[in-house]
Amino acid sequence: MAARLEVVRLPKAAEIVARSLRRKIVTHELVADDPLPPEDQLMAEMGVARTTVREALRILESEGLVVVRRGAGGGARIRTPAVPMVARYIGLLLQYEGATVEDVHRARVLLEAPAAGLLAERADPEVVAALRAALADEAAALDDPATLSRAHGRFHQQVVALTGSHTYDVLSSVANRIIQAQADRFVAEHGAEEATLEGLAKAHRAHARLVDLIAAGAAQDAEDLWRRHLEAGDAQLLSAPDSHSVLDLLG
Numbered sequence: 673m674a675a676r677l678e679v680v681r682l683p684k685a686a687e688i689v690a691r692s693l694r695r696k697i698v699t700h701e702l703v704a705d706d707p708l709p710p711e712d713q714l715m716a717e718m719g720v721a722r723t724t725v726r727e728a729l730r731i732l733e734s735e736g737l738v739v740v741r742r743g744a745g746g747g748a749r750i751r752t753p754a755v756p757m758v759a760r761y762i763g764l765l766l767q768y769e770g771a772t773v774e775d776v777h778r779a780r781v782l783l784e785a786p787a788a789g790l791l792a793e794r795a796d797p798e799v800v801a802a803l804r805a806a807l808a809d810e811a812a813a814l815d816d817p818a819t820l821s822r823a824h825g826r827f828h829q830q831v832v833a834l835t836g837s838h839t840y841d842v843l844s845s846v847a848n849r850i851i852q853a854q855a856d857r858f859v860a861e862h863g864a865e866e867a868t869l870e871g872l873a874k875a876h877r878a879h880a881r882l883v884d885l886i887a888a889g890a891a892q893d894a895e896d897l898w899r900r901h902l903e904a905g906d907a908q909l910l911s912a913p914d915s916h917s918v919l920d921l922l923g
Contacts, residue, residue, distance in 0.1 A: 685720050686727035692718070693728065697737050697750055708738065708748040755842065759849040766918045773854060773918060777906040780847040784902060787832045787840065789895030792886045799834045800887045806830050807883060810876050817863035818856070820872050825852040827879050831898070850918055854909050871908055875901070 683691075696702045708714070714725045729748050732738040736757040738748045766776070791799055806827045813819040825848060832844040862868045878901040885894040 684727075685724045686731060689714070689718055689720060689724060689728035690731040693732060694735075694737060697732075697752065702750045704750055704752040706750045708750065710747070755845040755849060758842070759846045762846050763850065763918045771918060773850070774906075774910055776847050776850050776918060777902075777910065780844070780851060781899060781902045781906070783840070783844045783847065784828060784831055785895050785899035787835050787844075788882060788886070788898035789891045790835050791831065792889055792891040792894035795887060795889035797887075800883060802834060803827070803830060803879075803883045803886065807876075807880055810879065814873065814876065817859050817869060817872055820876070821855050821859045821863075822852070824872070824875055824879070825855065831882075851906075851909070858909055871905075875905060 693702070693708070702708070708729075709717070711722055711725050714720075715722055718725075729738060729740055733740050733748075737751055737753065739751050740746070740748045806823070810820060810823040810827065813823050829841075829845060829848050833841045835841075859868065859872075878897065882894060882897055882901070885897060
């Protein structure tokens, strides 16, 4: 019996135009806030109809890569990919898959704790200096729970970003954005409570201890400390009686 041939689907013209423009955006040939050429110019350059150009722009707009303003003075402008956009989409996917906020916290531990150990293995003075600068931002906000919580979030992201892995950084950024939204709500509701204030101060001390361990090149101690710190902070956030879904936290 003859084998059945698979049906080959050829991409639509609009998909080809969108792919070409998308490539120019991600390779920085087109940058944020750049206007796209007028429709007539895109039609002439790509040899397509106006309806094809408009469909391609709708594709890119749905991906968050362009914003289209209608009416006089309107047109399409470039928006570069950003973590909030990715986090929102992944939040939808996590919610659809039934993931909980607790699952996001566990993922952050898996990502961040080894990053702390990796930084200590290298013991790079420039990394230590960057983390000490982040610590200084925290120290300046010790009397302001909301600002301090945000500074804590930036420190956590720095731990991963300073590994130098862009992939690692993006994956961690999504988890951190969801958890920061939860922390913002928690501090807004409990920031005046003594337990919350002590928790924030304790976190700052843990951050300072981590920097010392990284500077000393104590990789295993750094990873162990950071895992305990993450788990303790997660336990406090997850103990709040009001629970939020991943999607709720992303707005």
